[in-house]
Amino acid sequence: MRLLAHNLMCSHVRGVKNGYPLGLAATEVRFLDEVAEKAIAEQMAEDSDASDGEYGLPEYNDDVMANIWPKVVYSVLHQAASALGHAEGLPPPKVAVSPSMGVDAATVASSSNPDLASLTEQERKTIYRILFYLDVVEGSLTCPESGRVFPIVKSIPNMLLDEDEV
């Protein structure tokens, strides 16, 4: 599970009102750009005729960043990266995540995010890498209200609910 997915999910256990963001813990993480690099190297070794990069390495892209930025809650991303020990190089969020935030959609989704233009290119690239490439292989998501734990196994979170939870 990438941190993008963590940013977009909330607890859906019946009766839960404060289900966002989900608590994140991990016992194994990896960077998917490194995985891709390895896969391409293997492919090249296997097939010497392969044109160099039918699929190139993933690259930072300003358009992708501009499109995804309003969908992401940066304070939540920063908090999740910190929980995994990978917040280094990330600019600090304008607002910390707290349960008492009384703000509207625009404020939380985009206005409270740092303005992309105000960030350095290096900062944007770091955010991009954390958002799209940092993958939780083994770990868990925890509902902040009910404490229900959802396991993440082999990069796929199991968000199936029990009969009494729906």
Next chain:
Amino acid sequence: MSDAAVAPPCSSELQRFLVKFADSHPAFCAPEFLSVAKVLGIECAIEVDGQPVKDAYSFSQPSPFIYVYLPNEAAARAIARRSILVRAILREWASATSYEELLDQIRNDPPGDMVDFPAGKTFAMRVEGYHQRLSIEYQREMINRIGECCPPAVYERGRVNLRSPDVTWCLIEEYISRGPLQRVYFGTRVAEGIRVTDHLLDRFRLNRRSYLGTTAMDPELAFLMANMACSAPGRVVLDPFVGTGSLLLSVAALVPGVQVLGTDIDPRTVRGLGRPVAGSRPGTNALTNFQEIGLAHSVDLVLCDASRSPWRLPGFTGQSTARLAGFVDAIIADPPYGVRESAQQLTQRLRPRSCAEPNDERYILKTNYPPEQVYADLVDFAALHLPVGGRLVYWLAVITEFFTPEDVPRHPAMNLVALCPQSFSRWTRFLVVMEKTREPAFDAGSTTAAGGPLPLACSLAPG
């Protein structure tokens, strides 16, 4: 469906091009072309009965040759790079039902790029048959006949180069299933489609994948869905019935930078724990196919019930008054309609013996999820999660004999854009394309084919 509104004649800046489509899915050609133009921000109209129509989503004709109106050649090239059904786009100079007529046209009104052919440039002439194989001798004869009518500038100033010519003229003969010659077209090739230049369908053949399921989508149709959904870099495309991920794989492969999210209720399919399907490599799962082509950084898969998904709702964070914008730009789906894969819903606890992941104890499968409810829930989900203008693209399966247009789900906030049929012997499936027109009113439930209100939107509405 609203009838294709005849737009006022296009602005005079638009130029007329001839598009040669693949003949695999004629009903899908015009809607796909318009969708690709839309996502690329290109003004576009399709010629219907001699008139340019900007909204010709329901237009279908038996011939794979369609005229379109575009701003310029760069626009044509951009669309050819994205469309899966385009084979080539040409600037037409002449077309007729017989060679004599065609040659007269070329003689009387020679192609502009032949008259002013620049010195030192190279050219090639191609002769193609549609639904007819043409012998080399025949092709050569036709090239000679055209050559006799060409302005002399071409041969005086230009050189022939068959490998990488600066200009390619095409002569295309159209036949209908081995009948007599229907029409012959002559024009300059402006662009070739990505299926021709990149061998896209061969590269994404299902049998090249390590992980396969019984209902994996044909790659050509999956690419079509990606385009109908207006997928774009940085946009989020969601598949609530992801299965082995064949739809999302095509989206991610066609559109670099798009973010794809998939959910499924069946852990055996997603995790690859069930009985392996013939052709699947052991130890693989739905993520393997993405990893193998270097696209693991574009996808997330989540196990959940499509009707009880954990996605953050627009306007909902859980923080009592905090509201968030939506994030789903498009939804694509091949819902389980019970022909090859049964629909399931969360009602009882069930733990298949094959699911022996130690850390992953919960496996619950829903049973008896009627198809009409699957479709209704899907449309409701889309009305709630999509932004205005966002698209829902899905397959609707019906028994051909009993189908009526009322069987297509409707929703007051969702407009039906296109309905493209693919017929099988006793059943038909439609590719349904819907576009959100406004935020849903939570007090008014949507209506299904049966006319009953759908409860889902109301129960999920933010307070």
